[in-house]
Amino acid sequence: MSVLRGFLWLLVFLLLGQAVMALFRLPMPSGVIGMLLLTLFFGYRGGMNPDVVHISQPLIAMLALLIMPGVVEIFFVAGQFADQWVAILTALIAGTLLSVLSSLLLMRRYLPASDAPGLAAGNAGHE
Template sequence: MLDTLLTLLVFQTMGEGLVHVFSLPIPGPVIGMLLLLGYLILRKGIADKLAPTTNQLLAHMALLFVPAGVGISVHMGRIADEWLPITVSVVASTLLSIIATALVIRWLSRSKQEAGQ
């Protein structure tokens, strides 16, 4: 379990470091996740080693939303003042995510069909 948590923290720290060094406009954990994805693609057996602990983390993922809920309640006045841009950005990002997911699934389906033929 400690190896898995250390791996996750190392990649998050690497992401934070890259964001800090290169002044990137992307959050460090996102960069860390991309680095971890690349690592998992390159080292095939690592995913199986990390799976038990990551499944335990995912089982308790609801706890990770508590800080976000507290933040929303603390900043409720600001959210009330800026409800329109927040709503537009949430709706737009949701639609873009759905469209991007549909396009990726379509592309993967075509690739799988072409490989099978």
């Protein structure tokens, strides 16, 4: 039942993202908007729902498969973007740096210090 509840959480926020995208005519995928809303919601609540954590772990393991269709599609439309390589490269670098920075800040905010991998083992000899 936990898997079903977690899936429903994700589905509700995906639909909310779709509604926000259609209502405000935003040029973003509804899944991205939904995940931003989900992050803001759980940030406001002060923590994650265990059901969402439970269903998210298998999805994270398959993340490469979920990204693959978009990666394959770029080969068919690459000619349309040939004169915009500077903007694309800048967006890729800035996006990567911002995602790493935001991941770092979120992990520092929501993970207890004892859950950090290697932290307990690294401090064992210094006590």
